[in-house]
Amino acid sequence: MLPLDTAPRPRLPSPLVAAEDERFARHGVRLLLKRDDLVHPALVGNKWRKLAPNLRAAAGRPLLTFGGAYSHHLRATATAGRLLGLATTGVVRGHELAGRPLNDTLRACAADGMRLHFVDRATYRHKTEPETLARILRETGGEGSYLVPEGGSNALAVRGCRDLGAELAGAAEVVAVACGTGGTLAGLAAGLAPGQRALGIPVVGGGFLEGEIETLQRSAFGGRRGSWTLDDRFHFGGYARTPPELLSFAEDFGARHALPVEPLYVAKMLYGLLALTEEGAFAPGTTLAAVITGRPPNAPPPGATS
DSSP: OOGGGTTTOOOOSOOEEEEOOHHHHTTTOEEEEEOGGGSOSSSOTHHHHHHHHHHHHHTTOOEEEEEOTTOHHHHHHHHHHHHHTOOEEEEEEOGGGGGSOOOHHHHHHHHTTOEEEEEOHHHHHTTTSHHHHHHHHHHHTOTTSEEOOGGGOSHHHHHHHHHHHHHTTTTOSEEEEEESSSHHHHHHHHHSOTTOEEEEEESSOSSOHHHHHHHHHHHHHSSOOSOEEEOOSOSTTSTTOOOHHHHHHHHHHHHHHTOOOOTTTHHHHHHHHHHHHHHTOSOTTOEEEEEOOOOOTTSOOTTOOO
């Protein structure tokens, strides 16, 4: 058993709560919030679901993984390493960052013991190619490490996220989730019941995610599974882009529902759901479930009191 399963024990299934919101109700749409941000005090939401099976597979080996300067995945992997006593290395996109002060995300990774290795963007783009990966492993001394892909999305992670869909089976016609690398959506869709649809809101542009999700489902299940679609209009210019309009929306939504709204993923997904509702994308009588995959870095852990 993974030590993280017992101290503290994850809260599974995560709560599913109704969100009374007249902006949805006036269109005949009911909104539910799937509070995956409450799964674990340190490994939040989809990070628990994706990392836990990979940590079991690592079997005590050091962890090496990849991410950008604001990567929630790097942050979660560093925390998991601290909790389990595992050495961690984070390969960070952007060699120019090596000489600058660390941002809050990377500083927290370093505080949890993660060794940060910065690479140029061309190298990062080719990081999965054998020659480039071998060079990175040599440079980091990571030849014996367990490799976790960017975003934590691999077949193990996708199968772990299938449980999320199973927890929501029959609860809503449409289940929405923010997408970075697509692993959560790939598993979620596979776990839903017939007649349900998963809706992914990408937080990055480029239109590449559909192919990535299909590849992940093939690796995990042998082929495409479940009903799922993407709407890539709500990334606000790309990952880590949080213009004032989005931050204002997140603050307002949080105040309405006593929910700390994480800005890089969750806010974009919720904004997209409201926009789609106002466009008439959902028929009256539709129940939507929004998966809350994380919480802001400065939000207190679940159960904390001020």
